[in-house]
Amino acid sequence: MNTSNHFPGSDSPEPASTAYVQIRGLRTVLGGKLLFDGVDLDIPRGKITAIMGPSGTGKTTLVRHITGQLAADSGQILVDGSNVPELSRRQLFELREGIGYLFQNSALLTDFSVFENVAFPLRQHLRLPEEIVRNIVLTRLQAVGLRGAAQLMPAELSGGMMRRVALARAMIRDPGLMIYDEPFVGLDPIALNQVLKLIRTLNDTLGITSILVAHEFAAVRRAADLVYLIAGGKIAAHGHPQELAERDSPWTRQFFGGEADGPVPFEYPARDYALDLGFPAAAA
Numbered sequence: 580m581n582t583s584n585h586f587p588g589s590d591s592p593e594p595a596s597t598a599y600v601q602i603r604g605l606r607t608v609l610g611g612k613l614l615f616d617g618v619d620l621d622i623p624r625g626k627i628t629a630i631m632g633p634s635g636t637g638k639t640t641l642v643r644h645i646t647g648q649l650a651a652d653s654g655q656i657l658v659d660g661s662n663v664p665e666l667s668r669r670q671l672f673e674l675r676e677g678i679g680y681l682f683q684n685s686a687l688l689t690d691f692s693v694f695e696n697v698a699f700p701l702r703q704h705l706r707l708p709e710e711i712v713r714n715i716v717l718t719r720l721q722a723v724g725l726r727g728a729a730q731l732m733p734a735e736l737s738g739g740m741m742r743r744v745a746l747a748r749a750m751i752r753d754p755g756l757m758i759y760d761e762p763f764v765g766l767d768p769i770a771l772n773q774v775l776k777l778i779r780t781l782n783d784t785l786g787i788t789s790i791l792v793a794h795e796f797a798a799v800r801r802a803a804d805l806v807y808l809i810a811g812g813k814i815a816a817h818g819h820p821q822e823l824a825e826r827d828s829p830w831t832r833q834f835f836g837g838e839a840d841g842p843v844p845f846e847y848p849a850r851d852y853a854l855d856l857g858f859p860a861a862a863a
Contacts, residue, residue: 598657599624599756599788600645605654607640614640615651616812627782627789629799629820632809638792641809642758645790646678647671659755676704679754683761685745687733693720694729697748704752719747723777739770746777750785757782757789763798771798778802800824 600622607615614637622628630638643649644656647663656663661674687696697716701707720726723743733741742762763771779802782789793799799806800820808816816823
């Protein structure tokens with residue numbers, strides 16, 4: 580098992596100039612559970628990096644650390660050169676203005692049309708002439724194939740269409756960093772492939788940096804340039820998706836093969852079964 584926190588074949592962390600996000604020595608305890616135990620990782624600029632791992636390993640918590648929503652117990656988190664734990668409230672808001680976020684449930688405003696959902700960040704944060712707002716919104720909707728749906732309401736959209744509208748909204752202010760939180764959940768195969776194609780195409784076309792939190796390895800291996808597998812508070816493995824698919828380690832074999840038991844046990848830790856049934860404990 581590769582437990583190194585550096586890229587395969589490298590003895591040193593990624594240089595700051597090539598990493599949009601750098602995390603060093605991240606340690607987090609939540610609810611008495613150790614989520615991260617000295618984690619190091621790098622999110623390369625202009626690439627799609629997938630964060631994967633069993634449920635409850637802290638993938639969403641990691642994203643919250645990167646965006647400054649949750650403070651870690653210790654460690655350094657650099658986002659485009661800024662050390663997030665040291666930023667003031669105003670500096671955090673400025674940092675977040677450069678981050679686009681695609682929510683797992685799309686989070687569209689149900690009383691707003693598709694057009695107004697996408698326009699919402701512009702109207703909230705900028706004072707632009709209506710003609711410019713219209714042109715920007717229609718350009719983003721065209722990019723996701725939904726310009727013709729501009730006047731529809733969210734209730735009139737399929738799950739895949741809602742996800743694409745949410746993507747157009749997340750991209751409306753040209754973020755330098757895009758975060759996708761489980762973007763494939765609940766989508767049929769056609770919609771999943773549409774969203775997958777958009778993520779890859781937008782990243783390549785605009786040169787943005789993307790963090791993809793997902794469980795679907797078949798989709799991830801088609802979109803991501805780099806994968807981090809987080810488990811047990813550590814980086815259990817990392818590398819190119821194809822490399823991880825071919826690596827024979829307990830973690831990669833269980834997670835990517837969907838095995839029910841392994842490093843992530845089937846049974847939750849418990850005391851002696853006989854004690855719970857009211858019998859004397861078995862002799863050691």
